[in-house]
Amino acid sequence: MxxxxxxxxxxxxxxxxxxxxxxxxxxxxxxxxxxxxxxxxxxxxxxxxxxxxxxxxxxxxxxxxxxxxxxxxxxxxxxxxxGIVCIFQELSLIPELSVADNIVISDPPKRFGMIDRKAQRRLAEQALARAGAA
Ligand SMILES: Nc1ncnc2c1ncn2[C@@H]1O[C@H](COP(=O)(O)OP(=O)(O)OP(=O)(O)O)[C@@H](O)[C@H]1O
Ligand SMILES: [Mg+2]
Missing domain, CATH: 3.40.50.300 (P-loop containing nucleotide triphosphate hydrolases)
Known part of the structure; x- marks a missing residue:
């Protein structure tokens, strides 16, 4: 420290x-x-x-x-x-879902009660950029 x-x-x-x-x-x-x-x-x-x-x-x-x-x-x-997010090992990914679905799975953005796909994609792109993977 x-x-x-x-x-x-x-x-x-x-x-x-x-x-x-x-x-x-x-x-x-x-x-x-x-x-x-x-x-x-x-x-x-x-x-x-x-x-x-x-x-x-x-x-x-x-x-x-x-x-x-x-x-x-x-x-x-x-x-x-x-700001505390848990990434569980291996089996936490759901292969049937998209990368963006998996990234926001614990708290997807919603609009009119449905998942807001555009906002979800934006969040996923931001997360990937932060991780240097975009
Ligand atoms: N939901 C539960 N109900 C009853 N006992 C539990 C529960 N969750 C954990 N325990 C018990 O609490 C103790 C600590 O478990 P924990 O899963 O936190 O340990 P761990 O360090 O993660 O172990 P591992 O290396 O096996 O993953 C263990 O004795 C476990 O059996
Ligand atoms: Mg354990």
């Missing part, structure tokens, strides 16, 4: 599933512009930690701060809106 303020921080995050302790007071600090890896044995709680930050699972205790402000995510869409 280079002394930069943390961009995202999880502190004291715990989650139980019945009698199973999936996470016990887990902390994670993410600084801007760096890549972080979460390592641990099977069942260590990696997926649970990611699900908490992605709004998939609500923690039993603990706090999350993004850009210095405390946040809670009631849904994956809420996490997405805050």
């Amino acid at each position: 280079n002394g930069a303020a943390p961009l995202f921080r999880m502190e004291g995050i715990s989650k139980r599933y019945g009698g199973v302790r999936a996470l016990e007071k887990a902390d994670l600090t993410v600084t801007a512009g760096s890549i972080h890896a979460i390592l641990g044995e099977n069942g260590a709680g990696k997926s649970t930690l990611i699900k908490v930050m992605a709004g998939v699972v609500a923690p039993d205790e603990g706090t999350m701060t993004l850009d210095g402000r405390e946040v809670t995510f009631a849904s994956p869409a809420a996490a997405n809106q805050a």
Whole structure:
């Protein structure tokens, strides 16, 4: 770390599933512009930690701060809106759908209740350009 303020921080995050302790007071600090890896044995709680930050699972205790402000995510869409997006490995792509469909699949732009294809294409092109793939 280079002394930069943390961009995202999880502190004291715990989650139980019945009698199973999936996470016990887990902390994670993410600084801007760096890549972080979460390592641990099977069942260590990696997926649970990611699900908490992605709004998939609500923690039993603990706090999350993004850009210095405390946040809670009631849904994956809420996490997405805050800029936290989960890309699940391999099987997350649906081969029958287009590249643009797959990119915006968690939160497609809508117009009159239908997917806005033009906006979807624009978002996908922007995302690909950011990734240097356009
Ligand atoms: N929905 C659930 N219901 C009950 N127990 C769960 C649930 N999800 C996770 N667990 C349990 O919580 C613990 C942590 O699981 P988690 O999937 O977060 O671990 P992981 O580090 O991602 O493991 P792996 O390396 O196998 O992917 C495990 O004991 C797991 O069995
Ligand atoms: Mg896992």
